[in-house]
Amino acid sequence: MDSYQSPADDDELSKYRGTNLLRSGTGFIWGVSDPVYNKPCPCGECGGKVIRPYIRKVDIRTACHVVYNTEEASKTAIDLFYDDQQCLLDGRMKTLDGRQMIKSRFYKDSCLMACVIHDAELDERINSALGCWYYDEPTPQDFCNIGLVSPVVNASHPILVISHPHGQPKRITAGHAIHQDNTTKPVLKYDADTCPGTSGAPVIVFDRNLREFRNPMFLSRVHCGGYVGPSTEQGGQLNIFQRLFNVLWGQKTILDQYNYGHEWSVGPEEFEDDLLRKG
Template sequence: MIAVVVVVLVIVVIVVVSHLSSLRFSTTYRHHECEIFSESEPEAAESGYKWKNCEKNPGHVKFISAPDFTENYLSKLHSEAQREVLQARVDLTVRLRVNWTSQDRQDDDEFSAVRGTKLRRFGTGCILDVSYPVDDEPCPCPECDEKIVRKHWAFPVLTARHVVYDTEEAKQTKVDLFYDDESCEQNGRMKTLWGLEVLKTSVESDECTMLCVTHDEDLGERLESICRCVHGSEPGEPFNLADLGWAESCGKDYQHVMVVSHPHGQPKKITVGEVVRETEEAGTFDNPAIFYNTPTCAGSSGAPLNVFGKTPTLLYYFWYSSVHSGRCGESSTDPCDQLNFGLCW
C-alpha cells in the first residue's frame, strides 16, 4: 500500500513540474507585449494612463529616458566611438502605431479575435540601414504614390511579426522616428512616416522587416550618417556596461541585454538586465531562444535586443540577437512570469 502511495506521489510531482514548465516556457503561454489602445480615446491621454497604472513595473524606476541616457550615462564611456555607436543604436529605435489587424492572421494568432478591425496596438522597431538616395525614379511613399519623381531614401525597419503581420498592416502603420521625449511631437523633432510593405517575415524567429520611404532630405541624410556610424564600428570594440554606472561588471560567461523601446507608447526608454538562459535547441519553444530579466512593458514588443558579452580575450562586444517577443508567463506581476524572451536568428 505504501509503495502504491509513493508511486502516485511521484507521478503527481512529475505532472505538476511538467505543467509549471510548460506554463512558463511553452508556446501556449507566450504573451506578447504590444500595448493595446482603444479606437476612440486620445493616444497621449491613454498612453499616459497606462504608463501611470502599469502593474508589471510600477513606477518604472529602472527605465531611463533617452535624454537622461545621452546626458548622464554615455559621457561615462571613455571612447568617443563607443558613445557614438550606442547613441546610434538608440536613435535607430522607432515607435510603431499599427492601426489595422489583417484578415489573414491565423486562427491561433494573438490577434485573431480582432481581425479586420482598427483596434490600435503600439510596438517598437529599429531601422536596420538606409539606401543611397534615388533621384531619377518616382517616390513610392504614400504622399507621392509613385506619381512624382523625387529624391528619396528607403530603409527597412525590423520588428516582431506579431506587431506587423503583413503588407496590409504595414500600410496602416505609423513609424515614429526620434520620439525621445514629450516635447518632440510639438517641436517637430519627431518624424512620422507610414509603412509601405513587408519585405520578409519569419515565423520561427517572430520577425518582420517592413519597408519605409522618405523624401525629407534632412531626415534621409541624418539616417545615412547614423547608419554609417553603426555599420562602421568594429565587431570587437570593447564595451562594458559597468562604465555607464548602471550595471555591474560582467563575470565569466556573463551577459547583459540592453533594450531600447517605447513602453506603453511613451517616449523612448532604455533598460538593462541579464541573460538568464539560452536554448541551443528549441525545447518547448519552436526556435532557439534567449531569456533575460531586462525590464520591459506592453509596447516593447519588437524592440531590438542589444546583447553584451565576452570574447575569448575578455573584451566586451555587443550584437543584435533578435527582437523582443514578449514575456514567458501568464502573470504580469509574478517575478518568474516576468522573464522575457527573444527568438534567435
C-alpha cells in the same frame, strides 16, 4: 496601426482583425537602400505621382505580431527619433508611412517591412545614426561601476532593451541573459523590464570578449514577449516541487518577469529590393 489580418490560429491578436483597434509596438531601422534618382516616390505623401530628385527605401525590423503582412504594413505609422516628449513639439520626431512587408517569419515572430523617404535632412540623420552601428570601431567599456555588469568573469551576458512602452518616448532597460536555446530556433531569455508596446524592440547583447565581437545590428534579437515565473525571495526560478515545498514550509513565493527574443540571423542582402524599382 490597423486590424490584425492573420489567420485565427497564427496568433492570439488575430481575433482583432476586422476592427480599428490601434496597436503600438517598437521597431528599429535594419538598413537603408542605395538612392534612386528622378523617380516617382511611392511614399504616402507622394502616392507615386511626384517625381523626386532622389528617394531611398528604409527597412524596419519589428515583431511579426506587431505587423503581420503588407496590408498591415501599409496602415502603419513609424515614428523616428521619438526620444522624449519635447520631440513632438520641436519637430525632431519624424513619421513615415509603412509601404509593404519584405519578409515575415512567423515562427520567429520577426519581420522586415519597408518605408520610403525623400527628405534630405532626414536621410542624413538616419545615415548618421546607422554609422554608429556599422562603421564605428568597438571600444571596451567598463559598466561595473553603475551596476549593469557583474564583475564575475563567468556571469551571464548583460543586455539592453530599447523600446517605446505603451507608445511613449524611448526607454532603455537593462538586464542579463538567463538562457539561450539554439537547438530548434535561436531564442534568448532575459530579465530586463518590459511593458506592452515593447514588442519588436532590439535586444542588444554585450560581449566581454572583443575577439568574438560581431556587428550588433545583425546580432540583436527582436523582443517578442514575456511571462512571469515564481521565485524565492533569494532569487532563482522554481519548479513545481520547490513551489509545493515552499507552501508547506511557509516560504513566500514571488513572481519574476522573464522575457524572450528571437534572432533574425541574416543580413538585409537576403531581401529583394523591388519597392523603388516599381516606380
